[in-house]
């Protein structure tokens with residue numbers, strides 16, 4: 480699979496349903512580059528990096544996690560550079576690592592057949608916590624390319640980080656606009672709060688992790704349907 484270029488500075492490595500691989504993001508500043516999410520396993524991360532190399536793009540110096548779920552974070556042990564997560568995401572990843580250590584690999588794989596597809600080659604399940612942890616919001620300056628990362632309330636999990644690149648008018652949603660795993664039910668109040676977060680942002684493109692990019696009005700309309 481190849482990268483899709485969305486704007487001057489932003490590419491995505493598109494999602495794949497069979498192995499539940501989410502879309503991974505790439506933001507190129509003049510000084511350094513960052514990735515959005517680490518990948519479902521080291522195999523996913525490596526495929527992403529090969530696509531970057533084919534495009535002649537430098538590997539990311541930093542990987543920002545959108546939330547703790549395995550399909551976004553379990554490739555973290557294979558990333559180039561450092562990782563950054565909010566404190567809740569870091570807590571959830573540590574708890575998940577303890578659970579897998581206690582219950583075993585098979586208990587993890589049996590949660591969803593798509594996880595089993597990701598690990599069909601018998602690669603080990605390796606869970607690492609983040610190198611850096613933030614709370615609230617941060618402004619990253621990648622070189623003539625400010626990147627705002629901030630925590631947001633969401634119907635999907637209680638640990639969403641959104642990534643907004645104002646100069647490109649692009650917002651990475653992660654899974655924040657989806658309902659909760661495994662029922663996919665959405666709490667209307669949390670949908671309303673997420674709409675209130677997204678609406679004021681000057682974004683032309685909103686990127687959910689398991690679907691194609693949307694306009695802001697499409698993303699808001701999807702959330703309104705859950706109200």
Ligand SMILES: [Zn+2]
Pocket residue numbers: 546548635654
């Ligand atoms: Zn998720």
